[in-house]
Amino acid sequence: MTGWDDFQLRFEGSGDNKTDYSASDFVFIAAMFRCIRRCQVPRRHKPRHRTSGFSSLPVNHVCMVSARPNFVRNHPEDDDRALTALFEPTSTQHIFDTFTSIPNEDLSVRHSSQALAALWDIQKSMFTRNHIFNPSQTFQFKNQLNYVTTLRDHPVLQEIVRHVSDHRSEVDDEPLAVSLLCLKKHQFGMRSEPAQKIIGELLRRKTSLSLPALSRVFVCMRHESIYGFTVMSEFLPLLYSKVGTMSTDLDFRLVSSALRNCATCSTMAIKCKYLERLNEVLNENSIVFEVSTLCKIIAFLYEISLLYVKVPEKDSTCETTILASDLNRKVCNLLGPRVCEMDTVNVLSVSKFVDFIYEPVNFVSAFSKRVIELAERDRRLDLMSTIHPKTSAEENELSQFLHDFLDTCTYFEYVHFLVFRLLKKIKYDHVLHYKYWSKVTELLVNQDSKSEVEGIFRDYFVEDPAIDFIYEGLVISSDPFLKRKIPVFAHEYIYFRRGSRRNFFHREFEQTMTSLILQFFQDYDNGKIILVPKDYTKCFAFLLSIGYENLEIRKSFLPNLRIEDLILIQKGAELSCRNNTSVLNVLSKQAESMSSPNLSALKCIGLAKLNLRLQTCFEFHPIFATCMTIAASDALLNNSRIAKEHLTLMFSSGFYLPAALERVSKIIDEFPNDVPVRLVSRFLWACFIFGVEDIKGIEESARIISRNSHEMRPLFLLESALALCFQGCLDRETVAKIFCVEYLDEVDRYIKAIHYISRIPRTLRDIFMELNRAVCLEMPEANVPWFHEKYCAEVAAIEGYHRDTCLHSEVAQVLENVLGNGYFARRTYSPYFYPIDFLLELNEFGRPVEISSKPGEEKLGGVRIAIIVHTPTDFSSNQRTLMGRHVLMKRHLEIMEYRVINIDPKKWNSIISKPLLQPNSLNNDNSIEEA
Numbered sequence: 001m002t003g004w005d006d007f008q009l010r011f012e013g014s015g016d017n018k019t020d021y022s023a024s025d026f027v028f029i030a031a032m033f034r035c036i037r038r039c040q041v042p043r044r045h046k047p048r049h050r051t052s053g054f055s056s057l058p059v060n061h062v063c064m065v066s067a068r069p070n071f072v073r074n075h076p077e078d079d080d081r082a083l084t085a086l087f088e089p090t091s092t093q094h095i096f097d098t099f100t101s102i103p104n105e106d107l108s109v110r111h112s113s114q115a116l117a118a119l120w121d122i123q124k125s126m127f128t129r130n131h132i133f134n135p136s137q138t139f140q141f142k143n144q145l146n147y148v149t150t151l152r153d154h155p156v157l158q159e160i161v162r163h164v165s166d167h168r169s170e171v172d173d174e175p176l177a178v179s180l181l182c183l184k185k186h187q188f189g190m191r192s193e194p195a196q197k198i199i200g201e202l203l204r205r206k207t208s209l210s211l212p213a214l215s216r217v218f219v220c221m222r223h224e225s226i227y228g229f230t231v232m233s234e235f236l237p238l239l240y241s242k243v244g245t246m247s248t249d250l251d252f253r254l255v256s257s258a259l260r261n262c263a264t265c266s267t268m269a270i271k272c273k274y275l276e277r278l279n280e281v282l283n284e285n286s287i288v289f290e291v292s293t294l295c296k297i298i299a300f301l302y303e304i305s306l307l308y309v310k311v312p313e314k315d316s317t318c319e320t321t322i323l324a325s326d327l328n329r330k331v332c333n334l335l336g337p338r339v340c341e342m343d344t345v346n347v348l349s350v351s352k353f354v355d356f357i358y359e360p361v362n363f364v365s366a367f368s369k370r371v372i373e374l375a376e377r378d379r380r381l382d383l384m385s386t387i388h389p390k391t392s393a394e395e396n397e398l399s400q401f402l403h404d405f406l407d408t409c410t411y412f413e414y415v416h417f418l419v420f421r422l423l424k425k426i427k428y429d430h431v432l433h434y435k436y437w438s439k440v441t442e443l444l445v446n447q448d449s450k451s452e453v454e455g456i457f458r459d460y461f462v463e464d465p466a467i468d469f470i471y472e473g474l475v476i477s478s479d480p481f482l483k484r485k486i487p488v489f490a491h492e493y494i495y496f497r498r499g500s501r502r503n504f505f506h507r508e509f510e511q512t513m514t515s516l517i518l519q520f521f522q523d524y525d526n527g528k529i530i531l532v533p534k535d536y537t538k539c540f541a542f543l544l545s546i547g548y549e550n551l552e553i554r555k556s557f558l559p560n561l562r563i564e565d566l567i568l569i570q571k572g573a574e575l576s577c578r579n580n581t582s583v584l585n586v587l588s589k590q591a592e593s594m595s596s597p598n599l600s601a602l603k604c605i606g607l608a609k610l611n612l613r614l615q616t617c618f619e620f621h622p623i624f625a626t627c628m629t630i631a632a633s634d635a636l637l638n639n640s641r642i643a644k645e646h647l648t649l650m651f652s653s654g655f656y657l658p659a660a661l662e663r664v665s666k667i668i669d670e671f672p673n674d675v676p677v678r679l680v681s682r683f684l685w686a687c688f689i690f691g692v693e694d695i696k697g698i699e700e701s702a703r704i705i706s707r708n709s710h711e712m713r714p715l716f717l718l719e720s721a722l723a724l725c726f727q728g729c730l731d732r733e734t735v736a737k738i739f740c741v742e743y744l745d746e747v748d749r750y751i752k753a754i755h756y757i758s759r760i761p762r763t764l765r766d767i768f769m770e771l772n773r774a775v776c777l778e779m780p781e782a783n784v785p786w787f788h789e790k791y792c793a794e795v796a797a798i799e800g801y802h803r804d805t806c807l808h809s810e811v812a813q814v815l816e817n818v819l820g821n822g823y824f825a826r827r828t829y830s831p832y833f834y835p836i837d838f839l840l841e842l843n844e845f846g847r848p849v850e851i852s853s854k855p856g857e858e859k860l861g862g863v864r865i866a867i868i869v870h871t872p873t874d875f876s877s878n879q880r881t882l883m884g885r886h887v888l889m890k891r892h893l894e895i896m897e898y899r900v901i902n903i904d905p906k907k908w909n910s911i912i913s914k915p916l917l918q919p920n921s922l923n924n925d926n927s928i929e930e931a
Contacts, residue, residue: 054232081104086114092122096156112160113175120182120389123148152187165194168201176202177213177220184220191227201229206234211242215254218261229265233531236266243273246281253293260300272309274300279322282330294335301328302353316547325639328353329674334362339366344374344383351386355421358676359640361708380403381415385422390711392749398422399429407433410637412439419479420492428753430504433496437506440489444512451829461546482880486516487535490542494568497545497575510546517543533557537565541572544580553586563606566591570613590612595623601634605645612653624655633661638667640679647682651689654883656876661686665697672700677708681720690876691884702729709734714750715760718767725774726888732782735775739784765791770885773832777892792833801827803835806903808869811838815867822850830866831896834889870905880906 089095099115126147153159164171164179171179171411180198188195202209202217209217214235238769239258245292246252259266259274263676278297281287289297301324308323335342347370358364368388375383379401402422406412411590412419416439423436490513495807497504515717517539524531536557544551553561553569561569566587573580591610599607608627631646643664650657668675680701687695705712712720721738724730747768751761769788806825815838816823825839842863843849874886882902890900 003348005807012293018484028779030431062862080110080509082111083114086111086118089122092119092151095119095122096154099160100156107163108267109164110175112163112167113171113179115160116164116182117178118176119151119160120185122186123151131520148187157186161188161194165197166196171201173210173213174216177209177216180220181216185336190220190224200416203234205842206238209235209238211251214238214242215258215261218258222261232262232265236262236270239266240270240273243270246277248289249287249289249293252278252281252287253287253296256293256296256300260296260303263300263303268307271304275304275307275309275322275324276311277329277532278327278688284325289334289336291338291341292346294331294343295349297331298328298335298350300355301325301331302350302357304678305357305641306600307464320443325357325641328357329360329671332360333674335362336363336366339370342367342370344378347371347374347386348382354386354388357641358678360671361676362673364676381418383420387422388424389425390752392746395426395428398425399432402426403432403435406435413443414686416440416443417488420496424496427501433501433504434506434767437493439511441506441509441512444486444489444516474723486513486520486539489513490517491538491568494538494545494571494575495628498571502575505546513542514546515547534562534565537561537568541568544569544572544583545575547576547578549578551580551583553583557795558586558590561590563591563603563610567606567613567913569608570610574613577621584614592623595626597626597630599627599630601642604628604631605642606651608649609645612649624653626658628655628657632657632663638663640667640676643667644682647679647686651682651686654689654873654875654877656879656881657689658692661692661695665695668697668700668704672704675704675714677704678716680704681712681716684723684727685719688719688726688884688888691882691887693727698724698727702727702731706731709737714747715764715767717773718764722767722771722774725771725778728778730775730779732779735779735782735784738771739775739782773892774888777832777895786832789833792829796829796833801835803827803837803869803871805869805871807908808837808870809902810908811869811903812869813853819848820850823848824867825851830893830898832892834893836866836893836898840865840867864898865901866893867901868905872905875904880904 008756011528027105082098085098086095089098095115095118099111102111155581161183168176176198180195180202182193183192183198184190190199218232218233221232224231239255239262242251243255243259255274259270302323305328306324308321310319310321311317313320348365350367350373354364354367368390371386373385384398384401387394387398389398402419406419409415419436419439421606482926493509520529520531520539523529536554540553559903569583570587573583587610591607591614594607604627606885608624608631611624611627614900628646628649631642634642643660646666649655650660661683664679668680668683683697684701684705687693687698702724705717705724709717717738719732721730724734747764751764754760769791772784772786772788775782775784812826819840823840826837828836828839830836839851841849841851842865846863868889869885870882870886874883875881876883886902890902893900
């Protein structure tokens with residue numbers, strides 16, 4: 001091997017993946033000059049220190065991604081050859097050799113701070129995220145742990161750190177902040193002596209620190225809990241001044257990053273100032289943002305997505321409301337055409353936002369395509385977990401990937417949160433669900449194993465194991481790291497079982513968690529740990545969900561529970577098979593005490609949701625109505641997430657708020673290319689449930705559904721199609737897509753996949769039947785056959801005629817007194833199986849004729865009158881508005897040439913008091929309709 005080949009192999013770290021330098025003479029010459037220059041560095045007269053234990057590690061590997069990594073340069077390049085050599089080192093040993101060769105009289109803090117940054121660059125290049133999250137790699141986490149531990153204890157590194165900390169006052173702002181960050185990355189605690197010295201120096205500069213340095217300080221402090229919050233709070237006045245003067249792409253990138261890292265402790269004034277300044281820049285279109293900057297802005301706006309600020313308009317006394325969600329929509333639309341430029345780091349930085357916010361639709365769609373492109377090139381777990389499957393085929397592919405990953409993964413404890421993120425998107429693979437919770441159980445059983453290595457990857461975790469306080473709020477200063485995950489697993493299990501997976505259970509996991517949680521509570525009682533209310537809630541709700549007996553909420557925690565904590569406990573009670581009346585009563589009283597006219601829209605919706613789930617009778621508590629009304633008038637209803645939750649509460653409770661529907665209709669009409677199809681689907685379904693017709697936004701909703709029907713699950717597509725048919729806006733293309741053999745097969749596969757979920761298959765079949773009936777009656781030109789006759793007959797035979805109340809008996813008695821027993825039929829079905837409470841037939845003279853109960857398909861002669869006796873549930877709960885299904889039923893019966901009489905139970909007493917209803921007095925059809 002030639003000298004150049006040896007240099008090239010050493011520089012790239014691998015002979016199997018080396019760059020062809022022969023393609024560029026310039027690169028070759030530049031590399032040779034760098035090599036020669038490094039050989040001319042003057043040597044210090046002291047023995048060279050070599051790292052003990054490095055021989056078994058790939059310490060000479062510089063970069064696995066490119067031949068020229070982007071190294072941090074703390075200082076401008078000059079004639080200092082040693083400093084120049086530290087700008088682009090080839091290995092850890094090369095950094096040590098260069099530093100130790102500098103004479104004492106020439107050694108400056110520029111050399112030590114740059115050496116520290118270069119060591120971190122080497123570590124980043126050696127241990128990339130690709131190795132961590134790619135299941136095909138054979139990389140062992142233990143290697144990095146050994147590397148960092150050995151490097152941290154090496155005397156040369158100790159000398160470098162000591163030199164930087166002793167000469168900290170001579171270092172400029174940015175190199176000093178970079179040095180602190182490098183200490184953190186090399187596992188020097190932020191409360192160690194050298195870190196404390198640097199932090200002290202930074203605090204002395206807290207009124208004049210540069211923005212890049214300020215941003216890095218917040219990165220260092222973000223996981224240091226109370227200590228970190230205290231340090232960051234000292235810099236908040238400076239950050240506030242920087243927010244108001246943002247004028248370049250770099251300013252926005254650094255400020256957005258800083259604000260996201262200090263989001264927990266920053267003030268409302270800073271966030272509002274940020275919104276104002278960003279709104280000004282977007283309106284002026286004065287900055288061309290880079291892709292990475294747009295990603296950082298989106299990530300921070302997601303953190304404050306429920307925030308808004310009112311600012312006075314120029315030359316006016318009016319105020320303008322600036323919503324974070326509206327700004328996020330604008331920024332996403334700026335990024336949308338440039339999604340193809342996003343690399344893996346950028347994609348992962350906004351993936352959390354896309355997981356929870358589904359607008360603007362064009363951006364989300366382009367982002368999803370970009371994620372799939374990147375995942376096809378590199379099927380790594382973090383990328384795969386950001387994919388949102390839109391079809392059954394995509395979900396099956398993700399399911400198979402996760403099966404393979406769990407079968408071969410040997411580092412599950414470090415990536416379980418990513419696995420769960422992907423698992424949530426795979427709804428109907430029962431085997432995969434069981435396999436995941438089995439892995440978690442195994443993890444908990446072996447939770448006393450060493451897990452110090454997890455501290456190496458603190459950038460990829462929310463928690464920091466090097467400190468006592470973790471983000472979740474639970475304080476355990478000496479126990480293994482995995483014990484701190486117990487509240488997290490408890491919460492995930494409840495979340496996982498809610499909704500469509502409520503019948504899922506994993507007994508071994510439940511038993512393991514129960515014993516650990518009970519030990520948790522015992523340690524808390526003995527003063528060994530500190531337990532905050534939200535973590536206590538997760539553990540308590542878990543025990544409640546699995547049916548643990550004799551549970552009561554501890555009074556010491558009750559006053560400090562949040563609305564979301566109460567909802568979680570209620571979910572646990574809902575999943576339980578036991579009677580938890582006492583717990584629910586406590587929740588109800590606590591919820592009542594939280595009610596306030598000053599609650600935000602999200603808290604109002606949370607409180608209304610809790611009240612709805614706790615109700616024991618049809619009438620709602622005044623809290624529910626108050627919260628729903630406040631939420632409907634809040635500016636945040638323009639946020640699609642809030643609007644969707646509000647609509648779901650409306651049609652779940654039957655609580656009709658016309659103002660809320662009108663606001664959502666305006667959003668759809670104004671932003672047809674931005675609103676997510678989920679919001680449109682919920683809007684259409686709410687309009688159908690409450691029988692609202694001729695409302696703005698229906699035609700635009702029809703176009704959105706038609707355009708995105710391929711992305712919708714069968715249940716939501718069928719609901720939307722039925723609602724559109726009710727509005728008279730269902731297009732022939734959607735009908736053709738639904739009523740074809742291929743889609744019927746897809747529905748059958750969907751039902752088969754969710755057969756263990758008791759409610760969804762029946763709901764899906766009922767809605768499909770209703771849609772089939774509606775299309776047959778209202779769109780005969782579509783030539784869709786009626787193929788639910790057998791289904792309806794079977795349901796009727798099994799369940800019987802379910803519309804039978806005391807009021808029905810009273811109406812029957814009146815009809816018998818007025819007409820006689822043989823002149824009306826009771827409990828019949830029309831063609832297409834609409835239930836008819838009472839059926840009458842009139843002859844050509846309008847006189848009742850004697851009939852007998854006949855099957856629904858057998859037509860009666862003359863004019864047919866269908867009397868429908870309504871119950872309170874046929875109307876909205878707060879207004880006397882007939883629900884959409886009954887409006888549609890009346891319309892369809894009239895299409896089938898029935899005359900329909902609706903009897904309102906509240907008007908019944910006034911009807912029977914009229915002299916009209918006397919024997920033999922019904923001598924014409926007008927009098928019957930009046931009755």
